[in-house]
Amino acid sequence: MSERSPRPRTEGVLLRRGDADYETSRASAVWNELKPDRYPDVIVKVACERDVPEVLGLARARGLQVAVRAGGHSWYGSSLRDGGVLLDLSGLDRWSIDAGSATATVQPGVIGSGFAMELARHGLAFPAGHCASVALGGYLLSGGLGWNSRLWGAGCAGIREITAVTADGEVLRCTEDEHPGLFWAARGAGPGFFAVVTGFRLRLRPRPTALATTSYVFPLEAVGPVARWAAATARELPANVELSFVLATQDAFRAMTGPQPKVVVVTATAFANSHPEALRALHPLRSCPLSERPLSRQLDTPTSLAALYDTSTGIWPEHHRYAADTLWSNEDHASLLVRLGEAFAGAPSGKSIVLAPVSPVSQEDELLRNMAFSVLGASYAVPYAIWDDPAHDEANVRWLREAMGTVEPFGTGHYIGEADLTADPLRARRSFTPSDWERLRSLRAEYDPQGLFFSYLSA
Structure with a gap:
């Protein structure tokens, strides 16, 4: 695809x-305002599924590697590479819902929140991502830790069929x-997948009709006892309750002046x-035996999926700069959060957070079979640096x-x-069990022997 090369016969x-x-x-290929300094030779915004084999054929003929983008929510812009072709699937954003069979067919550019809200009108649900603007393509390929996943499992557990275009077209x-x-x-x-998925057929769930939340806000200094209490109480909660810790600056996303205290927030949502x-599901959280007094609390507050998405938009606002990383660990939440709390106290931005869901995905063997995604530890944490000034x-x-x-010394994987796949070349490998990593390498050699598709960043 040099200046003299023919253009592919695409509609995009x-x-x-x-x-x-x-x-x-x-720049628009990455949701994050912190844009990586990587420049594809060619960007192709496909208009229909027929465009994909055509573009792959041209890339093969010209010896160019291909990266794929659906929604651009990779914090480090995995789809942006130096050289090669960026295949932008964001225009593939159609879905069809079959309420009778409780299934749906979606294209990769479908935005999860819009899909979830449409499903609700049909009395159905799917564990779409927590952030309202995440597209389903990259989310599902990476596993997908979404709403009510303690009960429903990772998003990818709901995939029943895919349509894939391989390296040979x-x-x-x-x-x-x-x-x-x-x-x-x-x-x-995830972003090292060695084909292009143009469609997913998904299994749907009955829509939970009554959502409610309970939340406590404590001073950050109380993170140890708070984490021990809430994590122990979580064992009494049914699987349809999603509980998480957030280390944040109080009122960080409101128009406040002056320094604000840093806090640990415990939130539980019943579906x-x-x-x-x-x-009944939230009842174990009604009483808190801690001597530390919460700064505030809300008990059993009715909510809705739309309200949950509004809250997540406040946590991850648009038009900001982001850096993030993940850690699975077999340490308890209190041990992890005390260490992260000490680090969080010195965060340079008041908008940064640390998120630690408790059991973020069902660990039932049935749901974890036959997928590259796996739970790599008993606890999980994600620090997010969030700021808006390039300086x-x-x-x-x-x-x-x-x-x-x-x-990191207590981590079992990512x-x-x-x-953060730019942090070191082993980070991608440590996101899978050793046997799954070897199977991925073997399948890549089988389906993409010439290396048409870029692998993981830094891999």
């Missing part, structure tokens, strides 16, 4: 480096029985079918790396969907 838009709209398209229907290796890899391989059921890039990225350094 092709931009070469140097074209008038190239930089706008390159073949369009394959993949299930547990047809091309099972490619199907297995598509459920968790139930009646308000009495939600109350503060170095300080915030350094804080994130140093905060992770305090807990979640490929949000891990």
